[in-house]
Every structure is written in structure tokens, then in C-alpha cells.
Amino acid sequence: MPSSPDESPIPLEGRLLLADPSLRDGIFDKSVVLLADHNDSDGAFGLILNHPAGQKVGDLLKDDTFSALSNVQVHIGGPVSRGHMTFAAFWEDGDRFRYATRISAEQAMDHVHQPGTLVRAFVGYTGWTKDQLEDELDQESWVITGVPKLLLGEAHDRNLWKTILKSLSPYHQILSNAPDNILAN
Numbered sequence: 001m002p003s004s005p006d007e008s009p010i011p012l013e014g015r016l017l018l019a020d021p022s023l024r025d026g027i028f029d030k031s032v033v034l035l036a037d038h039n040d041s042d043g044a045f046g047l048i049l050n051h052p053a054g055q056k057v058g059d060l061l062k063d064d065t066f067s068a069l070s071n072v073q074v075h076i077g078g079p080v081s082r083g084h085m086t087f088a089a090f091w092e093d094g095d096r097f098r099y100a101t102r103i104s105a106e107q108a109m110d111h112v113h114q115p116g117t118l119v120r121a122f123v124g125y126t127g128w129t130k131d132q133l134e135d136e137l138d139q140e141s142w143v144i145t146g147v148p149k150l151l152l153g154e155a156h157d158r159n160l161w162k163t164i165l166k167s168l169s170p171y172h173q174i175l176s177n178a179p180d181n182i183l184a185n
Contacts, residue, residue, distance in 0.1 A: 012038045012133070014097070016151075017046065018143040018165050021175055027051070027079050030161040033126055034147075036088075036101040044128040047088060047101060049120075049151075050160040051076040057121050060085065061105070068109045072119050075156065078126030086125070090152060091117040097147040118152050143172070 017033040027048070037045040058070030074085070087108035088101040100111070112119045128136070136142060145168060154160055166176040 012044070012144065014099070014147070016049075016145050016147055016164065018145060018161060020141050020143060021178055023141055024180075027076065030158055032160050032164060033078075033142075034088075034099065034101075036099065038133070041130060043130045044133045045101075046126040047077040047122050048075065048126055049156050050158055052157055053123060060121075066105055066109070068112055069105060069119070069121070072108070072112065072121050073156070074121040074123060077122030077124045080125050080127045082124035085121055085123050087111075087119060087121050089114075089117050089119050092149075092152065097151065116152070120156070143168070 012035045015035050017031075017035055019028045019031040019033075021030075023029060023031075030050070031048045032050045033046040033048050035044055035046040053074040053076050055074045056070060057066065057072045057074060060074065061069070069087075072087075076082075077086075086101070087103045087105060088099060089103060089108065089111035090097070090099045091111075091114065092098065100107070103111070108119050108121075111117050133142075137144070143165065145164065148164060148167060150163070150167075151160075154163055162176045166173040
């Protein structure tokens with residue numbers, strides 16, 4: 001949300017975007033997005049962390065070469081390039097959350113054997129063109145937060161959105177408990 005053309009965007013790389021409860025348009029409903037790349041010239045790239053596809057890599061890749069990844073959960077990373085599967089690894093390094101996204105199956109196999117590392121497969125990704133994410137932030141479509149320590153220990157399912165949102169503030173706790181269709185009351 002630069003106020004002048006010379007200002008750079010808010011640094012969001014490595015942060016989480018939590019969908020505002022008003023985003024009820026399918027894939028982004030109650031989404032938790034790890035913003036892996038963000039810059040003022042290319043836009044942004046992220047992965048939805050909490051939309052499991054209900055499959056494991058072994059269901060999709062039958063080749064014995066990838067047997068080390070057979071139990072890795074597959075998630076829907078976003079609406080872009082849904083015909084492509086990529087991998088990501090998440091771990092803590094001291095007090096810092098680390099990640100590697102868009103890694104190959106071979107790189108994922110290296111990570112899967114590292115203690116304390118969470119490896120996930122993603123079909124598709126979430127992307128924004130230059131200034132598109134900033135426009136959505138101006139419209140308050142996303143809640144920006146750091147990566148909480150609980151991220152690696154929590155299930156990466158639809159409940160993750162509520163767990164993280166309610167930990168932010170009393171206001172966000174109220175939002176996290178709001179009914180899906182508030183107008184139906």
C-alpha cells in the first residue's frame with residue numbers, strides 16, 4: 001500500500017495471509033496462505049496451507065523412485081496451475097521459521113529425512129500480479145500475520161485458519177467464531 005510511487009510495498013515474504021471472513025468465494029474461504037515470494041515488480045506467490053486434497057503422494061506417483069514421499073500429504077496450493085504438483089518443506093531453525101517452496105521431488109526426499117521438517121506436496125499455487133495483492137490488502141481481504149510456532153505442530157486442515165486467527169487478538173477471536181452465514185441469523 002505505497003503512498004507514493006517511490007515507496008516499496010510492505011515486506012510480506014514469509015508471512016501468512018489469513019482470508020478475511022468476507023472471502024467466501026470457494027478456494028480462499030478460510031484459507032491460510034504462506035506468502036513465499038513478494039516483490040514490487042513481479043507480484044506475489046503463495047501456497048494455501050490448509051486445503052488438504054485427501055490424497056498422498058503415493059496415490060499420484062506410483063514410481064518406486066518416489067517411495068520416500070509416498071505418505072506425504074497433497075494439498076491444494078491455489079487456483080493457478082492445478083495440473084502441476086510441486087513440493088515444499090517447512091522447519092524451524094532456532095527461533096526462525098524456514099521454508100523451501102517449489103522444490104523438486106528429489107529435493108523433497110532430502111528434506112523428508114530431516115528431523116523436525118514438514119514436507120507437503122501442492123497441486124497449484126496462489127499468485128498475484130504486480131499490485132494485485134496490495135489492492136486486496138487495501139480492501140482488507142486478508143489478515144497479515146507472522147508464522148506462529150504452532151504451525152508445524154498443527155494439522156494443516158480447515159481448522160488451521162480458526163486456530164491462528166483466534167490467537168491474534170480478542171477481535172480476531174470473535175471473527176474466528178462467527179457463523180459461516182452471518183446474515184442467516
